[in-house]
Amino acid sequence: MEKQTVLLPQYMREFSCIGPACEDTCCAGWKITVDQKTYKRYEEVQGLASTLPLLEHLKKIEASPGSRHFAEIQLTTGSVCPFLNQEKLCSIHSQLGESYLSNLCVTYPRVSNVVDGIHQKSATMSCPEVARLALLNPNGIVFEEIQEVVDESRWEAIRIDTNDPKPVRRYFLELRKFTFEVLQNRKYPLSERLLILGMLFEELQDRLSSGEAEEVPSMISSYRNQIEQGLIKERSTSLPTSIADQMELLRKSIDMHLFNGVNHKRYLQCIMESLRGIKFMGDRVDKDSLEAYKNAYRSHYLPFMKEHEYVLENYLVNNMFKKSFPVGTDIFEEYMTFIMHYALIKFHLIGMMGYHKEDFDMNHVIMLIQSYSRTFEHAFKHSRQFLSWLKENGKYNLSSLAILVKN
Structure with a gap:
């Protein structure tokens, strides 16, 4: 195959899976789908004595609208992929080779899009190694074009044509x-x-x-x-500021997601540390929680971000590139989704700094943003639910956006 032009952030040239050394695993805790082409390959080799019991752990998705998500791997009772071995490696990969991995497994955490025929590749920060490479560069996210062989059959993409009348x-x-x-x-x-x-x-x-x-x-x-x-x-500067309103809005968002179910232990730990760090264990802001939040912001967050604000900048730039912003018909709603993610991460950071105080370091930042990305960015229902709540309660406007952002 011929090489094609690919636009990507520079960290993508450094990225490779660190396997068993990873502090998390992408083989547990969420739905893992298999495309139709890979499923048929499993059917073909299933009769061979040397192969894994592949089909035994797969269930076809009856309501699947297409071939990309044709079947689902049935996880164990611990929500772990049955093909993950004791060394935290994939048995399919080790016994059959990379070509037998599904599109989802072979591409994760990479994300691919196409703009005017130019392939664009980035990665999601739900992977700890990606989070480290992308977030910790003080020079910011830098993009470059390279020549690379592109396997279109593995390329799940948002496709944008700027000749589109929209x-x-x-x-x-x-x-x-x-x-x-x-x-x-x-x-x-x-x-x-x-x-x-x-x-x-x-x-x-x-x-x-x-x-x-x-x-x-x-x-x-x-x-x-x-x-x-x-x-x-x-x-x-003329836009409104209200720390109490900010705290209550973000607590509402957190409670919505907790109600829907959060099963990722790393993120649950971050939630509890952040709420305890600002004494915000109820659903309403009181004098103690407001003062604890302000103190954590002044004493820990501001000094830390004076040196490291590039971390949140990198998070936003990568996320917007990954999502091909702006791509929808309502650009303000799309932007509000990014603001919601930013505001929640900032809220958690302030709380975690209040909890850990002088012991807080960049490892906590990576843990939070990685676990947050894994929990929220792969659960689109939550974003839509919170935005709907804002609209229903007259809070879907620039003033509320400012309250979420400003301190």
């Missing part, structure tokens, strides 16, 4: 370029960068809803000029 698709490249330009502009604190983008996307969605898509380039140009001239700061 306005967001038409201006995708300009919007993404500006988004990353703002996110990586360290002349402004990260919270202000997020507010600038929030103001743009709210205004932009109003224009798109009114059929004024042709205004997108001039809006981007206007915001770019305001940033360069320092005029945008006044607008962002």
